[in-house]
Amino acid sequence: MSRTPVQPAAEQLRILNQGSARLSALPRFGDKLRDAGVHPLRATGVDILQVNVGKLCNQTCQHCHVDAGPTRREIMERSTFEDCLRAIAAGGVRTVDITGGAPEMNPHFRWFVEECRRLGAQVMVRCNLTILTAGPAYRDLPEFFARNQVEVISSLPHYSQSWTDRQRGDHVFEKSVTGLRALNAVGYARTPGLKLNLVSNPVGVFLPGDQAGLERDFKRELKSQFDIDFNSLYTITNMPISRFLEALLKSGKLEDYLEKLVQAFNPQAALGVMCRNTLSVGWDGLLFDCDFNQMLEIPVTPVGTRHIRDFSRSALDHREIALDQHCYGCTAGAGSSCGGATV
Amino acid sequence: MNNAGTCTHGRSYYQPQDLKRFGEIAKHNDKLAAKFFDYYGEVFKPGALTAREKSLIALAVAHSVQCPYCIDAYTTDCMEKGADEKQMMEAIHVTTAIRGGASLVHGVQMMTQAEKLSV
Numbered sequence: 001m002s003r004t005p006v007q008p009a010a011e012q013l014r015i016l017n018q019g020s021a022r023l024s025a026l027p028r029f030g031d032k033l034r035d036a037g038v039h040p041l042r043a044t045g046v047d048i049l050q051v052n053v054g055k056l057c058n059q060t061c062q063h064c065h066v067d068a069g070p071t072r073r074e075i076m077e078r079s080t081f082e083d084c085l086r087a088i089a090a091g092g093v094r095t096v097d098i099t100g101g102a103p104e105m106n107p108h109f110r111w112f113v114e115e116c117r118r119l120g121a122q123v124m125v126r127c128n129l130t131i132l133t134a135g136p137a138y139r140d141l142p143e144f145f146a147r148n149q150v151e152v153i154s155s156l157p158h159y160s161q162s163w164t165d166r167q168r169g170d171h172v173f174e175k176s177v178t179g180l181r182a183l184n185a186v187g188y189a190r191t192p193g194l195k196l197n198l199v200s201n202p203v204g205v206f207l208p209g210d211q212a213g214l215e216r217d218f219k220r221e222l223k224s225q226f227d228i229d230f231n232s233l234y235t236i237t238n239m240p241i242s243r244f245l246e247a248l249l250k251s252g253k254l255e256d257y258l259e260k261l262v263q264a265f266n267p268q269a270a271l272g273v274m275c276r277n278t279l280s281v282g283w284d285g286l287l288f289d290c291d292f293n294q295m296l297e298i299p300v301t302p303v304g305t306r307h308i309r310d311f312s313r314s315a316l317d318h319r320e321i322a323l324d325q326h327c328y329g330c331t332a333g334a335g336s337s338c339g340g341a342t343v
Numbered sequence: 344m345n346n347a348g349t350c351t352h353g354r355s356y357y358q359p360q361d362l363k364r365f366g367e368i369a370k371h372n373d374k375l376a377a378k379f380f381d382y383y384g385e386v387f388k389p390g391a392l393t394a395r396e397k398s399l400i401a402l403a404v405a406h407s408v409q410c411p412y413c414i415d416a417y418t419t420d421c422m423e424k425g426a427d428e429k430q431m432m433e434a435i436h437v438t439t440a441i442r443g444g445a446s447l448v449h450g451v452q453m454m455t456q457a458e459k460l461s462v
Contacts, residue, residue: 158427160429162428163427203422204422206422207423209423209424
């Protein structure tokens with residue numbers, strides 16, 4: 001798939017808020033939380049530092065909220081990684097969640113993983129699986145992950161080739177199967193301590209189904225068809241921003257989708273959203289409540305600590321979360337977060 | 344009305360937005376409606392069959408009773424539950440096989456009657 005540039009963040013927010021009469025008529029997300037008695041939404045701490053190491057990727061997925069791809073050049077520099085490590089050491093962050101793009105393509109990736117482990121942090125890597133088959137430089141990644149006890153979290157929209165390729169590109173399913181087998185071969189999902197979790201986004205304009213039921217189906221099908229094992233399946237709602245927003249606009253389905261998200265609003269899901277215990281760092285070191293706010297350029301609310309070099313737990317731990325209409329994506333139905341359903 | 348469910352004056356009998364109004368059928372008998380919706384909700388909970396299997400059965404039945412509301416609703420529901428087009432089309436072929444078979448098996452009755460009339 002080739003990449004068509006998406007609209008600027010401010011324009012995306014304008015569309016979501018007042019792109020049409022139907023969108024303007026939707027309740028504001030903050031008001032919805034207020035009605036449910038959970039406003040302002042506050043963080044409960046910074047348990048997880050999610051570090052987006054850049055937009056460079058070997059894939060160009062249809063739904064990617066990062067607008068990542070092989071032609072992107074925005075990647076985290078060594079000095080920013082060092083700022084992250086200082087924050088991890090000083091702030092007692094227990095888990096570092098490394099994402100991208102394809103994070104493995106950042107030249108400082110392996111060093112950063114090892115330094116995080118040296119500091120005693122658990123490391124999660126959002127690996128797109130196809131990177132494991134992208135050439136000799138990446139072939140030993142499964143061993144590297146295992147050696148560092150990295151928790152691998154990988155997107156696989158579906159156990160069928162047609163749905164996976166439709167969302168992630170031609171031949172992605174086949175390469176993903178190869179990648180999963182390579183991870184299983186070094187002990188992932190077959191040895192205690194080596195966790196391999198899958199993430200499934202709906203392949204279209206609908207909400208994810210019951211996470212436990214889908215996990216059972218994925219396990220049965222991947223085992224019987226490919227002898228693949230994994231630990232847990234996380235279901236994630238497609239966020240109406242970036243490339244998925246473009247697709248919704250192009251197909252004339254944006255209003256229907258937003259209305260669906262609003263109708264499925266679940267206050268219980270709001271209490272479990274990831275931004276409450278996670279802090280997101282952009283490739284340039286700027287801080288956000290989540291990866292989605294990062295892409296929409298909505299900074300964290302405390303003005304004095306908006307860059308990782310200024311990281312301050314006292315300022316960030318109970319910060320008020322910055323909200324906008326896209327947040328309905330995380331509170332629909334059973335909820336959605338980087339760890340799957342929230343209820 | 345023609346086979347597409349359209350009146351002679353051009354308006355469709357089936358309005359997609361009516362699906363969202365299903366709950367309004369309680370207006371003239373809320374007691375029976377409540378019993379129906381309770382029962383309906385209970386039926387679709389996972390049990391000996393998974394929620395996905397029940398949704399595929401619903402889709403197959405929807406094609407048998409040719410209910411466009413049900414076809415829209417259960418195509419969405421099947422996809423949310425992870426059933427792709429291949430699974431859904433197999434379910435519809437089950438409908439077709441049973442419906443076709445139900446006609447064809449009456450051929451035995453035809454042959455029996457034909458035998459009776461033969462000398």
